[in-house]
Amino acid sequence: MPDGESTATERQLPVFEQRVVRARVVDAPAGDTFAAIRRIDFMRSPVIAAPNLARMAFDAVRAPRRREVRAHRSIRLGNLIGPQGGFEVVAEEPGRELVLGFVGRWWEPGYGRVDWDPGAPLSSIAIPECGVGTWSFTVLPYDAQTCVLLTEIRVHGTDEKARRLFRRYWTTVGPFVRAMARPTLSMIAAEARR
Template sequence: MHDPSLGSSLIESQLPRYEQRILRTQVVRASAPTTFAAIRRVDFFRSPAVALPNRARIAIDTLRGRRGAHIQRSRSEFRFDQLLEPDGGFHLLAEEPGHAMVLGFIGRWWEKGYGRVEWSPADFGRFALPGYGIGAWGFTVLTYDAHTSVLVTEVRVHGTDDKARRSFRGYWTVVGPFVKAMGGPVLRLIRDEAESL
């Protein structure tokens, strides 16, 4: 399923303009509340397709001496809430409990250290510093029937100016295929977690 209409209005309200978009869906044989709860419980590192590129990134960060890399190096698992830790790079922008949530991330990912900048969720909609990428990552759970739901994940990225958009296009040529390849495994991990209950 790749119906563009399945994207959540929650992510639309946070980042209506974008140059890159990834949309993936997964049928789950569990109720919508169970599936939504599974998003926060699953260990994303259970999938090699997710763990290997992220462990490689952590190793590179360690070699570069990026702040916080020593914390990540020893992790044997990675769960949703760890994205929201101080060194995770994400903030929770909005949530409709049991239905949808959206995370935000801002930086220059094509640079050493990812060009991180301090920001708060209140800044997200009006962030306009030149040369930055603004991203939103959303999860939506749609009810099909009492025992079946549809899980949707969507990523959107917007550059604050032409320079940022050009830089991101070059970065995306290399990294984009890996990001796209992780979408399916992430959804299947959440599906398996929900269906195991």
């Protein structure tokens, strides 16, 4: 980023307790790479599918009446946005940056989703005992046929209880979240090269 310019992720959630950042060079134009973000099927990677299917099964055991668990054959970004997926687009600069937001109590069944206003900056959300998170993708052109693709996850607890509960939850899921970032970038890169 040029000096003095902040990312949409930074503007949405400048304070956080957990962060995962991964990057890779993609041998494809920036526009093709940005478009590929919405086309990949996350379930094609066992590293991504296995922990997510395990979480759905775990939720079904913990709260069988609250949420129906379905074995998804395909999950694309569009499936994750809106009431069913829980994420909302909170910022987008087409061709360059996409930031998704999520507010909930991840340590509860169904990720403890709560209603929130996706039009407000995530940093302003003060719903008690919640985690506020961003998941972003940034594409930086290098030359006409090459770019750098970044993904970043940030999480902030709205109060001390949320931070304590999320730290405990992150001890278990953090390694899986970190492991999923690289296959996500690899799938986007492969899709962009097609």
